[in-house]
Amino acid sequence: MEPGFWHSKWDTQQIGFHQNEVNPLLIKYWPRLNLNNLVNTSVFVPLCGKTLDICFLAELGHEVIGCELNETAVEHFFTENDLSYSTSRVGELQKFATEQVSIYQGDLFSLSHEALSSQEHRTIGAFYDRAALIAWPEEMRQDYVQKLAALIPPKSIGLLVTLDYPQEALKGPPFAVSNDWIMANMAEFFEVEILSCEDVLSENPRFIKKEVPWLTESVYRLIRRG
Ligand SMILES: C[S@@+](CC[C@H](N)C(=O)[O-])C[C@H]1O[C@@H](n2cnc3c(N)ncnc32)[C@H](O)[C@@H]1O
Numbered sequence: 269m270e271p272g273f274w275h276s277k278w279d280t281q282q283i284g285f286h287q288n289e290v291n292p293l294l295i296k297y298w299p300r301l302n303l304n305n306l307v308n309t310s311v312f313v314p315l316c317g318k319t320l321d322i323c324f325l326a327e328l329g330h331e332v333i334g335c336e337l338n339e340t341a342v343e344h345f346f347t348e349n350d351l352s353y354s355t356s357r358v359g360e361l362q363k364f365a366t367e368q369v370s371i372y373q374g375d376l377f378s379l380s381h382e383a384l385s386s387q388e389h390r391t392i393g394a395f396y397d398r399a400a401l402i403a404w405p406e407e408m409r410q411d412y413v414q415k416l417a418a419l420i421p422p423k424s425i426g427l428l429v430t431l432d433y434p435q436e437a438l439k440g441p442p443f444a445v446s447n448d449w450i451m452a453n454m455a456e457f458f459e460v461e462i463l464s465c466e467d468v469l470s471e472n473p474r475f476i477k478k479e480v481p482w483l484t485e486s487v488y489r490l491i492r493r494g
Pocket residue numbers: 269271274275285286287314315316317318319335336337338341374375376377398399400403441
């Protein structure tokens with residue numbers, strides 16, 4: 269989506285995607301990524317919003333590096349979690365940082381690999397995408413995948429959470445992303461393994477109200493090739 273779409277969602281607090289608890293799929297599947305050797309690396313969280321999932325990852329000992337377009341979202345993340353932060357300019361983005369969490373505020377496409385690999389951060393060894401891939405309409409999704417792949421080092425291990433449903437039944441976001449789309453468009457950059465695929469229609473009133481006939485949520489383990 270265009271930046272204006274997301275800014276207006278944050279301005280009017282229409283943020284139905286935000287969860288007031290840590291995502292249960294992160295709690296369940298993160299330990300299954302076997303990241304034991306990677307606790308001292310950082311985790312990249314693209315399109316992070318103000319998700320509490322950042323806090324969960326930080327509490328595991330990771331440094332967490334997010335990227336979020338909207339300044340209010342970033343400020344709210346830090347103030348709502350009682351974290352005092354410093355700010356600095358990094359190219360076209362603004363960096364909000366505590367010792368363990370940094371969020372680059374601005375357009376992901378303006379974030380550079382150099383910023384993420386600077387000595388201010390531990391090396392990125394993992395990444396987490398919940399409601400980021402599915403936030404892009406199909407015509408922008410491939411660019412996002414390429415940008416994500418360019419930002420993280422080879423061998424980084426990631427958890428990806430997607431939704432799939434008949435796209436004609438509902439206007440995104442979230443957009444439907446099928447297993448076929450993932451295999452056709454992500455396998456060039458990532459080794460892809462599906463960890464689960466569950467029917468989640470009954471938990472999503474917006475989809476029921478719009479009479480979407482089915483809705484599945486999938487979890488993938490990705491490894492950046494190279
Ligand atoms: C569907 S929300 C998901 C937020 C978060 N991952 C979560 O689980 O709550 C997508 C977020 O991506 C942000 N966003 C959209 N386009 C972006 C871009 N080009 N660069 C960085 N962030 C972007 C939006 O402001 C929004 O907060």
